[in-house]
Amino acid sequence: MHEYSGQHRILVAVDCIIFGFDGANVKLLLVKRDLAPELGKWSLMGGFIAPSESPEDAATRVLEERTGLKNVYMDQFMVFGKPDRDPVERTLSVAYFALIDIHQYEEQLTGEFSPxxxxLDNMPEMIFDHADMVKIALKELRYKAALHPILFQLLPGKFTVPQLQSLYEGVYQTEFDDRNFSRKLLSTGLLVKLDEKDKQSSKKGAFYYKLDQSHYRENFEKFLNLVPNPDKFF
Incomplete structure (x- = not known):
C-alpha cells in the first residue's frame, strides 16, 4: 500500500445543523455532548467519518444515531478547519444544514442524547465553533431561500399563508408586509388552494394550501423573490 510521505494525518468529522419549524417559530435542534472535553454541554449533531463512508453517509448516520431522525433533507454548505477549532486533535468538519417540520418528525426523536x-433568538452556549457554524448555516439558508422555495421543506402537507409568513419571518428575523407577502407568494404558481380552513388562528379562518409538486421543479430556478432587500441578510 502506497502512502504520501511526510504528511500529517488529520481527522475529518461531520456536523449537522438542524433547523425546524413548529408552525409558529423556527428552532434549532441541539444535543448534549457525550465526550470530554465539554462533556454534557450543548452541541450540534457531530461525529467522525469512518474510512468506508462518504461525508453524506456519515452525516446521515450521525444524525440518526444522535437524534433518531432519518430521511431528512440536508445540504452541505461549508468545511470548517481552523487549526485550533478542536482542542483535542486537529479536526476538519464538513457541515450540513437540514430542514424539517418539527411535528412530522417529533415521534422519531430519541432521548439518549437529550435532543x-x-x-433562534434564545440559543444556549455551544461547544467549540458550533455557534459560528449555526450563524453561517443560517446565512446560507437565507440566501438560498431568497432564490428558491426550499423553506417548503419545513412545512406540513397543508399550511396557511400566515404560517408560511411566520416561517419566513423566523428565518430572516424580521417582519414582512402581510399584503405584499401574500400577493408575491400566490403569484409564484406554486400553491394549490384547498377548500379547508384553519379556524384556530381567527374566527374568519385562513384557507389551507398545499405545494403544487408538479410545478415545484419547474419553478425552482424561477422562484419569485419574497424577501425585500435580501442583500442586507447576507
Whole structure:
C-alpha cells in the first residue's frame, strides 16, 4: 500500500445543523455532548467519518444515531478547519444544514442524547465553533431561500399563508408586509388552494394550501423573490 510521505494525518468529522419549524417559530435542534472535553454541554449533531463512508453517509448516520431522525433533507454548505477549532486533535468538519417540520418528525426523536429544540433568538452556549457554524448555516439558508422555495421543506402537507409568513419571518428575523407577502407568494404558481380552513388562528379562518409538486421543479430556478432587500441578510 502506497502512502504520501511526510504528511500529517488529520481527522475529518461531520456536523449537522438542524433547523425546524413548529408552525409558529423556527428552532434549532441541539444535543448534549457525550465526550470530554465539554462533556454534557450543548452541541450540534457531530461525529467522525469512518474510512468506508462518504461525508453524506456519515452525516446521515450521525444524525440518526444522535437524534433518531432519518430521511431528512440536508445540504452541505461549508468545511470548517481552523487549526485550533478542536482542542483535542486537529479536526476538519464538513457541515450540513437540514430542514424539517418539527411535528412530522417529533415521534422519531430519541432521548439518549437529550435532543432539545431552541428558538433562534434564545440559543444556549455551544461547544467549540458550533455557534459560528449555526450563524453561517443560517446565512446560507437565507440566501438560498431568497432564490428558491426550499423553506417548503419545513412545512406540513397543508399550511396557511400566515404560517408560511411566520416561517419566513423566523428565518430572516424580521417582519414582512402581510399584503405584499401574500400577493408575491400566490403569484409564484406554486400553491394549490384547498377548500379547508384553519379556524384556530381567527374566527374568519385562513384557507389551507398545499405545494403544487408538479410545478415545484419547474419553478425552482424561477422562484419569485419574497424577501425585500435580501442583500442586507447576507
Amino acid at each position: 432539545e429544540w431552541f428558538p
